[in-house]
Amino acid sequence: xxxxxAAPRHRRQGSRRDPAIDEAVLATTxxxxxxxxxxxxxxxxxxxxxxxxxxxxxxxxxSKAQLVxxxxxxxxxxxxxxxxxxxxxxRLCRGAIRMYGDPVVRxxxxxxxxxxxxxxxxxxxLSDRLEAAARSQLAERLDAxxxxxxxxxxxxxxxxxxxxxxxxxxxxxxxxxxxxxxGRDLAELxxxxxxx
Amino acid sequence: xxxxxAAPRHRRQGSRRDPAIDEAVLATTxxxxxxxxxxxxxxxxxxxxxxxxxxxxxxxxxSKAQLVxxxxxxxxxxxxxxxxxxxxxxRLCRGAIRMYGDPVVRxxxxxxxxxxxxxxxxxxxLSDRLEAAARSQLAERLDAxxxxxxxxxxxxxxxxxxxxxxxxxxxxxxxxxxxxxxGRDLAELxxxxxxx
Amino acid sequence: xxxxxAAPRHRRQGSRRDPAIDEAVLATTxxxxxxxxxxxxxxxxxxxxxxxxxxxxxxxxxSKAQLVxxxxxxxxxxxxxxxxxxxxxxRLCRGAIRMYGDPVVRxxxxxxxxxxxxxxxxxxxLSDRLEAAARSQLAERLDAxxxxxxxxxxxxxxxxxxxxxxxxxxxxxxxxxxxxxxGRDLAELxxxxxxx
Amino acid sequence: xxxxxAAPRHRRQGSRRDPAIDEAVLATTxxxxxxxxxxxxxxxxxxxxxxxxxxxxxxxxxSKAQLVxxxxxxxxxxxxxxxxxxxxxxRLCRGAIRMYGDPVVRxxxxxxxxxxxxxxxxxxxLSDRLEAAARSQLAERLDAxxxxxxxxxxxxxxxxxxxxxxxxxxxxxxxxxxxxxxGRDLAELxxxxxxx
DNA sequence: CGGTAATCGAGACGGTACGTCTTGTCTTGTG
DNA sequence: CACAAGACAAGACGTACCGTCTCGATTACCG
Numbered sequence: 001x002x003x004x005x006a007a008p009r010h011r012r013q014g015s016r017r018d019p020a021i022d023e024a025v026l027a028t029t030x031x032x033x034x035x036x037x038x039x040x041x042x043x044x045x046x047x048x049x050x051x052x053x054x055x056x057x058x059x060x061x062x063s064k065a066q067l068v069x070x071x072x073x074x075x076x077x078x079x080x081x082x083x084x085x086x087x088x089x090x091r092l093c094r095g096a097i098r099m100y101g102d103p104v105v106r107x108x109x110x111x112x113x114x115x116x117x118x119x120x121x122x123x124x125x126l127s128d129r130l131e132a133a134a135r136s137q138l139a140e141r142l143d144a145x146x147x148x149x150x151x152x153x154x155x156x157x158x159x160x161x162x163x164x165x166x167x168x169x170x171x172x173x174x175x176x177x178x179x180x181x182x183g184r185d186l187a188e189l190x191x192x193x194x195x196x
Numbered sequence: 197x198x199x200x201x202a203a204p205r206h207r208r209q210g211s212r213r214d215p216a217i218d219e220a221v222l223a224t225t226x227x228x229x230x231x232x233x234x235x236x237x238x239x240x241x242x243x244x245x246x247x248x249x250x251x252x253x254x255x256x257x258x259s260k261a262q263l264v265x266x267x268x269x270x271x272x273x274x275x276x277x278x279x280x281x282x283x284x285x286x287r288l289c290r291g292a293i294r295m296y297g298d299p300v301v302r303x304x305x306x307x308x309x310x311x312x313x314x315x316x317x318x319x320x321x322l323s324d325r326l327e328a329a330a331r332s333q334l335a336e337r338l339d340a341x342x343x344x345x346x347x348x349x350x351x352x353x354x355x356x357x358x359x360x361x362x363x364x365x366x367x368x369x370x371x372x373x374x375x376x377x378x379g380r381d382l383a384e385l386x387x388x389x390x391x392x
Numbered sequence: 393x394x395x396x397x398a399a400p401r402h403r404r405q406g407s408r409r410d411p412a413i414d415e416a417v418l419a420t421t422x423x424x425x426x427x428x429x430x431x432x433x434x435x436x437x438x439x440x441x442x443x444x445x446x447x448x449x450x451x452x453x454x455s456k457a458q459l460v461x462x463x464x465x466x467x468x469x470x471x472x473x474x475x476x477x478x479x480x481x482x483r484l485c486r487g488a489i490r491m492y493g494d495p496v497v498r499x500x501x502x503x504x505x506x507x508x509x510x511x512x513x514x515x516x517x518l519s520d521r522l523e524a525a526a527r528s529q530l531a532e533r534l535d536a537x538x539x540x541x542x543x544x545x546x547x548x549x550x551x552x553x554x555x556x557x558x559x560x561x562x563x564x565x566x567x568x569x570x571x572x573x574x575g576r577d578l579a580e581l582x583x584x585x586x587x588x
Numbered sequence: 589x590x591x592x593x594a595a596p597r598h599r600r601q602g603s604r605r606d607p608a609i610d611e612a613v614l615a616t617t618x619x620x621x622x623x624x625x626x627x628x629x630x631x632x633x634x635x636x637x638x639x640x641x642x643x644x645x646x647x648x649x650x651s652k653a654q655l656v657x658x659x660x661x662x663x664x665x666x667x668x669x670x671x672x673x674x675x676x677x678x679r680l681c682r683g684a685i686r687m688y689g690d691p692v693v694r695x696x697x698x699x700x701x702x703x704x705x706x707x708x709x710x711x712x713x714l715s716d717r718l719e720a721a722a723r724s725q726l727a728e729r730l731d732a733x734x735x736x737x738x739x740x741x742x743x744x745x746x747x748x749x750x751x752x753x754x755x756x757x758x759x760x761x762x763x764x765x766x767x768x769x770x771g772r773d774l775a776e777l778x779x780x781x782x783x784x
Numbered sequence: 785c786g787g788t789a790a791t792c793g794a795g796a797c798g799g800t801a802c803g804t805c806t807t808g809t810c811t812t813g814t815g
Numbered sequence: 816c817a818c819a820a821g822a823c824a825a826g827a828c829g830t831a832c833c834g835t836c837t838c839g840a841t842t843a844c845c846g
């Protein structure tokens with residue numbers, strides 16, 4: 001019967017990892033990233049601040065980069081895309097600016113890029129997390145809008161580059177303060193470029 | 197006696213710095229950045245590979261970040277801007293993609309960002325070098341084009357964000373191979389957004 | 393009924409410790425001591441090799457030193473002393489050389505000494521086990537022999553030092569191979585020194 | 589001329605190692621060995637106490653065992669042997685008791701034995717330092733005394749075993765306090781055994 | 785026969801030491 | 816002076832072991 005061949009039972013014997021430690025470490029990592037930046041956010045410092053031992057951290061994450069990666073880029077859960085193409089572009093612009101506007105993300109990105117330089121798998125995971133989902137959703141919407149005749153046939157990837165890159169540049173390099181306005185400006189410029 | 201009361205003589209005693217060392221170090225740094233990335237490009241490794249002593253490096257640059265900064269972002273010498281606004285935008289798009297396409301620059305940027313996090317002066321210097329000149333030139337051309345009636349009145353900073361950020365994203369994140377085509381696509385999308 | 397008001401009953405409920413584990417651990421410890429020495433004989437390694445869990449070991453012995461102590465120096469059961477003084481000295485010399493000749497003992501001694509440095513109780517226990525019984529027995533025999541006139545009045549402790557220390561040195565430091573001969577030589581030298 | 593082809597000049601460029609550091613580390617190591625024993629004498633603790641960095645220690649000694657070895661068993665410089673055989677044995681007994689009586693040596697020996705277990709070269713060096721020289725000197729004196737007819741033909745190695753081992757046992761195991769008396773007792777017993 | 789208590793494995797935990805590495809400074813001769 | 820060679824303090828890195836602990840699962844005795 002169902003019970004028999006159902007759940008493989010997973011045999012989780014022995015103490016479980018204390019989830020409070022995961023939480024404390026991630027929260028501490030976020031705080032320290034903001035306060036001190038990537039370089040000064042030592043594993044030692046994280047451990048001490050979180051009241052946790054260093055091995056407890058290494059048991060969970062194989063490196064500082066992995067830890068920061070998980071601390072800074074939590075799974076966003078797929079946001080519901082807008083039906084209207086213009087609304088979707090606007091949503092993405094705002095979302096990108098909001099994401100890059102998070103000080104944790106801002107501090108984490110370059111550090112993670114440096115440390116994961118030769119870890120192809122992690123780099124892919126990072127870019128997936130940051131934008132791959134949005135990229136493919138956007139492509140679909142664009143196709144539909146082109147079919148409808150509301151959008152011109154531009155390269156979807158270039159469109160995504162412009163949205164994400166423009167947001168990143170505004171927030172991280174130019175350091176705009178008024179993110180609402182920046183989101184509007186960006187969306188407007190991009191939409192002018194793509195709408196018919 | 198002439199010598200006695202003659203010119204203050206400036207007392208340039210001792211050996212001059214050997215300019216060959218500057219060159220060797222900068223070239224080695226560029227090579228290592230490409231081959232191994234920022235983190236693995238140790239000052240020690242640079243010194244050994246360049247056949248130079250570590251103090252000779254620290255005599256010239258105050259830190260690894262400064263050295264990489266100079267090695268990766270040489271002064272470009274102001275490129276002559278195009279007179280036509282559309283041509284200028286196109287030139288900037290191509291230029292940005294070419295710059296970010298340089299593997300040295302790609303490896304250097306995140307590392308320098310991490311290490312210079314709290315060095316406000318250097319960060320400013322970096323962004324100046326990368327785009328400030330272009331930004332102001334672009335603003336002038338845009339004003340003129342708006343006056344002529346060929347361009348719409350968009351925010352010049354947002355325009356620059358989109359060009360530089362779009363290029364950065366295409367090259368560094370999406371890792372496009374065909375940079376010529378990417379430049380064209382980017383320029384086209386941007387121009388559609390801004391031209392009347 | 394005797395049972396009722398007798399022993400406080402100790403309430404021995406639940407499973408008993410598996411004596412096979414004791415044996416397996418002790419045997420494994422001995423093997424590992426010989427093969428790898430004290431430092432490399434990790435509790436983890438013992439547990440894994442013996443097919444036993446770490447807590448099962450700590451339930452039985454409070455520390456690695458205690459475990460090694462029991463593994464290496466099993467209770468010898470009091471050997472019957474010889475009646476003749478000369479025969480007794482000879483017996484002790486042979487016994488000491490045999491004991492220190494055991495590779496397990498040789499590996500264990502320094503390790504236990506280091507780890508039990510500040511455990512006065514255990515150190516005493518160790519020396520008791522190794523030689524205290526023999527020391528007092530020897531003192532008695534020596535007294536008798538002095539009374540009989542067959543031995544000279546030497547310090548019994550010094551005599552024991554010479555026997556045990558000489559044996560230890562021959563076996564552990566000089567690493568003699570022919571233990572029989574070493575025992576004879578030692579006994580002869582000692583007896584010449586003490587017999588009248 | 590001699591000077592020309594003499595010394596290979598050794599080309600010692602760069603800073604010399606600071607001999608004050610060697611001294612401070614060795615002295616600190618000796619103090620800590622006495623106060624805390626081998627196990628608690630951490631490299632970290634030595635470094636901190638001596639006011640020295642850890643790498644500075646590892647630059648000089650490859651391991652804790654090597655450092656302790658050098659700290660505890662300094663080269664004794666060959667003591668002048670006595671001409672008279674009996675006097676020589678007495679000198680050796682006293683010397684052995686004095687050496688093993690040094691608390692530094694007492695703490696160091698077991699630790700070094702454990703850690704250098706598989707380093708054949710170091711073990712040999714250790715035993716050489718502790719007794720090999722004395723052993724061969726003693727053998728010569730014994731031969732001469734046998735020729736003279738003052739000593740009986742006993743095994744020289746066994747004789748050395750008895751002296752060194754007896755001293756070690758008296759001091760390290762039995763923990764005699766009155767070392768002068770212990771030296772006399774040991775010498776007397778040994779001499780009775782070997783003199784004709 | 786069902787409850788109770790001790791065992792067992794597995795393995796996480798805090799703590800601590802290890803030995804290595806890198807950074808940026810300082811020192812010592814040589815040219 | 817600049818330079819090479821290299822020692823130095825500071826401190827992070829990642830690994831290893833220790834002895835303790837918490838889990839579930841498994842016995843065995845006891846009422």
